[in-house]
Amino acid sequence: MKIIDFRPEHVLSIKPQACQQYLDLTIAYGEYLMTGNCFTGIHAGEVVAIGGLLPVSDGRAYLHMIVSEGMPHQWTKLYRAASRLIGAVRDDYDRIETLSITPEADRWLELLGFEYEGTLRRVMPGGTDAKSYSIVRQ
Template sequence: MRLQPRQRGWAGSVTPDTLAFLATQPSITVLDGGEVLMCGGWLPLWEGRAMAWSMLAEGIGTRMTGVVRAARRMTDTFTGRRLELDVERDHAEAHRLARLLGFTLETPCMPRFYPNGADAAMYVRIAAWA
């Protein structure tokens, strides 16, 4: 999968061991005609709290609707109290995707959050029963 340009800048810091570990956690892969469009899931931090993650292919374009539907089905299965999602602060499409997945902006700026020095924003989904 050729990552979208925004993720290429820091994805090189993700090690094969990290990818192998993520594969043991709740996750999905979205395919279109054998092409990987997205991989994502969440990483439990402690009981009731997890961090969502995703890797998106470059050039998804009109196929984004299917990616959003699949990712929403996945995030809707989360049974903890708090699911967090960080996005690059100036990445408008990532903010839109977070909102489409039912996340709410919690922290508008976390300076120098990513390995490449980019700032992040934190979105969260809090369970209605929490």
């Protein structure tokens, strides 16, 4: 996988995994993602991942990741890209937060240094629960 700078039109090319089918992948959404720091993962010429950090408020950001259905095993490269991004902006934020709905994402977030905070009940589309994770600057 090759990690490149994100462009809004990348959201039109990704075919998200089943648990992310609720996302409204439009150019407007891509432009919203551009308000933060974002990257794209390309494998065999196809967009297979889009991730980054979105500012929420002063001192607070949200980590997001869209992964394509059937993405080949490329988690190490995504980990490195996310880790570099978090490291580059860590001093800009007091808190970086995210949500997880799969055990695989839980493990990946913990490797990135996120700590589990609790479960948010019925917070996702369709009423699914999500686990809340964060990195809080000391």
